[in-house]
Amino acid sequence: MRALVGVSITILGVMLTGCAGSPPSGQSTTAPPTAAAPTMSPAAPETTLPAPEPAAFAIPTDCASLIASTPFASTFGSWPLNDPAVVGNRGGPYYTPTGPIAPAPAPSDATLLESMLSATELRCVWRDPQADITNLSVEIGEVTPAISAPYLQSLPADGFSCTQEASAETCVKFTTETKYNVEVGQTVLVRDGVFIRVSQANVSTPGLLDTLVSDVWN
Numbered sequence: 001m002r003a004l005v006g007v008s009i010t011i012l013g014v015m016l017t018g019c020a021g022s023p024p025s026g027q028s029t030t031a032p033p034t035a036a037a038p039t040m041s042p043a044a045p046e047t048t049l050p051a052p053e054p055a056a057f058a059i060p061t062d063c064a065s066l067i068a069s070t071p072f073a074s075t076f077g078s079w080p081l082n083d084p085a086v087v088g089n090r091g092g093p094y095y096t097p098t099g100p101i102a103p104a105p106a107p108s109d110a111t112l113l114e115s116m117l118s119a120t121e122l123r124c125v126w127r128d129p130q131a132d133i134t135n136l137s138v139e140i141g142e143v144t145p146a147i148s149a150p151y152l153q154s155l156p157a158d159g160f161s162c163t164q165e166a167s168a169e170t171c172v173k174f175t176t177e178t179k180y181n182v183e184v185g186q187t188v189l190v191r192d193g194v195f196i197r198v199s200q201a202n203v204s205t206p207g208l209l210d211t212l213v214s215d216v217w218n
Helices: 002-020 112-117 145-154 208-216
Strands: 120-126 135-142 161-165 168-177 182-191 194-201
Touching (some): 112 145, 135 208, 145 182, 194 208
Antiparallel strands (some): 120 135, 168 182, 182 194
8 A cells, every 4th residue: 555655646746747848738838030131222312402603793983974875974973083183192181082992901000991892893983173062972892791790780879770772782871961951961881791882972872782783793
């Protein structure tokens, strides 16, 4: 009887040992496959935007051509142009270079206006030497923002009215000269690094700035 009990215990142990390493019924003994790394799409090439084209402008080189085909040719255009008796003699205290000129560095103590006008490339003065005050002058040149920006910012404090339109800023000031009781005015336009400055006294010039803009931006 004891021998049978021993045999039964041995058989039971063998069965338990065999069952311990077997997977549950219905489960696979094969390890699940490793998930494949996602395939990365090639990076899209960077799109390079074309550089903006520079503004099509040219500084005029002839004073008479500025108003050759406009009504101004028969108004102030009939006055002496760049008369030596008006603009002075070279080397004299009142000499003003006129016509096409080369820009020159402004002196260290220059005013904001003098710094901008040092970049003038064309200066035109219509004035009769016998006139007390009646005259008109135009100055055109290329200027850097470092010079034009502080100059424009200073103008409202000097009585100018300034407007911004597209890429151009225009400042205008008209007053009455008390001695001769005539209207005097100044107009400044800066656009695309180019300035146009008009000074006038005792002359009406409606549409002149538009004419000059057409002369520069063609």
